[in-house]
Amino acid sequence: MRIIFLAYFLTLSVLCQAKTILVGKNHPLKSIKAAIAQSSDGDTIVVQSGTYKEGRILINKQITLIGKHFPILDGENKSEVISINADNVVVKGFKIQNSGHAALEDPCGIRVYDKSNVTVENNILDNNFFGIYIQNGKNCIIKNNTIKAYGKEEQLIGNGIHCWKSENLQIIANKISGHRDGIYFEFVTNSVIWRNISSNNIRYGLHFMFSNDDSYITNVFKNNGAGVAVMFTKNVKMFNNYFEENWGDSAYGLLLKEIADSYIFNNRFSKNTSGIYMEGTSRIKVEKNVFESNGWGMKIQASCMENEIVNNNYLKNTFDISTNGSLVLNTFNSNYWDKYEGYDLDKNGIGDVPYHPLSLFAVLTETNPSAMLLYRSFMITLLDKSEKVLPSITPDNFIDNSPLMKSLPL
Amino acid sequence: MKKIVLALFTVFYLSSCSSNEPKPLKLNSDSCDNCKMTISNGKLGAELITEKGRHYKFDDIACMVKFAKSGTAVAAKSFYVSDYLQDNTLIPAEKAFYLKGGSITSPMRGNTAAFSTKQEADQYKTKLNATSSSWDEIFNSFQ
Numbered sequence: 108m109r110i111i112f113l114a115y116f117l118t119l120s121v122l123c124q125a126k127t128i129l130v131g132k133n134h135p136l137k138s139i140k141a142a143i144a145q146s147s148d149g150d151t152i153v154v155q156s157g158t159y160k161e162g163r164i165l166i167n168k169q170i171t172l173i174g175k176h177f178p179i180l181d182g183e184n185k186s187e188v189i190s191i192n193a194d195n196v197v198v199k200g201f202k203i204q205n206s207g208h209a210a211l212e213d214p215c216g217i218r219v220y221d222k223s224n225v226t227v228e229n230n231i232l233d234n235n236f237f238g239i240y241i242q243n244g245k246n247c248i249i250k251n252n253t254i255k256a257y258g259k260e261e262q263l264i265g266n267g268i269h270c271w272k273s274e275n276l277q278i279i280a281n282k283i284s285g286h287r288d289g290i291y292f293e294f295v296t297n298s299v300i301w302r303n304i305s306s307n308n309i310r311y312g313l314h315f316m317f318s319n320d321d322s323y324i325t326n327v328f329k330n331n332g333a334g335v336a337v338m339f340t341k342n343v344k345m346f347n348n349y350f351e352e353n354w355g356d357s358a359y360g361l362l363l364k365e366i367a368d369s370y371i372f373n374n375r376f377s378k379n380t381s382g383i384y385m386e387g388t389s390r391i392k393v394e395k396n397v398f399e400s401n402g403w404g405m406k407i408q409a410s411c412m413e414n415e416i417v418n419n420n421y422l423k424n425t426f427d428i429s430t431n432g433s434l435v436l437n438t439f440n441s442n443y444w445d446k447y448e449g450y451d452l453d454k455n456g457i458g459d460v461p462y463h464p465l466s467l468f469a470v471l472t473e474t475n476p477s478a479m480l481l482y483r484s485f486m487i488t489l490l491d492k493s494e495k496v497l498p499s500i501t502p503d504n505f506i507d508n509s510p511l512m513k514s515l516p517l
Numbered sequence: 518m519k520k521i522v523l524a525l526f527t528v529f530y531l532s533s534c535s536s537n538e539p540k541p542l543k544l545n546s547d548s549c550d551n552c553k554m555t556i557s558n559g560k561l562g563a564e565l566i567t568e569k570g571r572h573y574k575f576d577d578i579a580c581m582v583k584f585a586k587s588g589t590a591v592a593a594k595s596f597y598v599s600d601y602l603q604d605n606t607l608i609p610a611e612k613a614f615y616l617k618g619g620s621i622t623s624p625m626r627g628n629t630a631a632f633s634t635k636q637e638a639d640q641y642k643t644k645l646n647a648t649s650s651s652w653d654e655i656f657n658s659f660q
Contacts, residue, residue, distance in 0.1 A: 260543075260544060260545045260546060262544070262545075263544075263557075263558060263559070263560075263604075287545075287557055309545045309557065310545055310555045310557050311555070332545055332546075332555060333548070333555045336553075336554065338552070338554070355546075356548075357546075357547075357548035357553070357555060362553060364552070364553055384553075386553065
């Protein structure tokens with residue numbers, strides 16, 4: 108019996124020759140490149156703390172690269188830092204800094220080239236041109252990374268997490284700031300963005316282009332140059348996100364352009380110039396969101412149709428809704444509007460008179476922005492009140508037939 | 518003396534209101550008048566000036582062509598494109614030399630870059646694996 112066991116373990120040890128290679132000051136191997144050269148598929152390389160200036164580190168074997176106490180990999184502003192060119196690679200626990208800055212090659216902190224099942228976890232990326240770049244990847248996980256850059260206006264810089272032509276990605280719990288776009292998706296499908304914090308980026312906190320069937324859930328997008336943009340896309344789910352403090356002429360909490368069949372649920376839009384800006388948007392359901400303290404709660408352009416806006420709270424916005432045409436092809440139902448002045452005699456919680464969310468002045472400023480000077484003047488208030496009773500300039504079918512008397516507990 | 522002052526005034530007056538010059542693109546602040554995106558790359562931008570002297574800015578040459586053909590604004594008088602090799606410098610579109618495709622990736626996938634000399638364009642043609650093109654071709658290729 109014992110012999111059988113012994114034979115079993117012997118064959119096992121022959122089969123699994125995965126070894127662990129140590130790199131560091133106190134080990135015979137001082138360089139990560141040399142360790143990768145010695146390794147074979149399935150090995151683990153553990154790197155001790157210290158600073159490693161080795162230029163571009165190319166990982167072309169299926170290995171696990173682990174840093175202990177955040178060893179620093181420095182690109183010295185010359186090159187890409189880590190290039191992953193193999194499947195099943197794990198990179199964990201490094202501080203990756205100072206990649207090159209060039210416009211043509213897009214050097215990155217970490218870049219994945221056409222590979223699948225790559226995991227990038229618990230790294231700190233500091234001052235790189237692009238942070239993490241996934242090019243044509245599948246089933247990759249980017250988790251718990253802190254990505255920071257120091258981009259300024261009028262300067263060319265890459266995105267924090269840039270994903271191109273990929274599928275089944277998981278972008279989880281990263282903190283991104285100071286890049287052009289915090290997270291950028293182009294031709295990415297069936298992916299999820301969950302629990303990230305994207306703030307103080309120069310352009311967008313999150314930017315979707317031509318990326319179908321994705322969802323982003325419980326993220327915070329705060330104080331980015333122009334908020335979040337979801338464009339030329341369909342089937343996107345946006346749940347439980349915070350869109351906050353995106354101020355500026357062309358800044359929006361959420362910019363929707365040419366997007367269809369999507370669901371916006373339980374988000375909070377507060378302190379933005381415009382909470383949501385919609386153009387060429389169709390068949391979207393906007394449900395149970397809070398629009399609070401924005402300049403404009405929602406700007407719905409006339410090119411939008413068949414959108415459903417239900418059960419939202421509109422609180423303390425300068426304008427709740429604004430539009431640029433007289434055509435109304437969207438439905439508003441059962442929202443709470445803090446500007447509603449109707450009554451509820453049958454006490455069923457729904458106002459007895461319909462509410463016109465579009466104020467006269469919102470229409471006027473849309474066509475003539477400088478009319479904003481007259482906001483809160485006596486004449487305008489008077490006109491607004493009479494417009495509410497007898498709509499003449501504002502479309503009379505722009506209406507919420509069952510406005511709520513109390514705000515929803517969201 | 519009076520004449521000189523008058524002449525000077527006219528010169529200043531005329532030069533101050535000439536709207537033929539393109540206004541520089543303010544990166545990460547101006548937004549594209551066609552696609553609404555904030556312009557962030559000064560190498561691939563474009564600008565259009567209408568016959569009435571109004572300026573429209575774009576993040577991609579494709580956006581400018583599409584905008585010009587959409588009939589949103591009055592007819593265009595002149596077109597400008599960003600020089601790919603300089604930071605945020607606009608050059609007249611008719612006089613530029615173009616490369617298309619290859620590894621040129623522009624914000625709205627027009628993937629067109631403009632160069633001020635033919636020599637520069639040829640030099641980057643192999644580098645970027647692109648094909649050369651002309652303004653007429655570019656203008657006709659986007660709808």
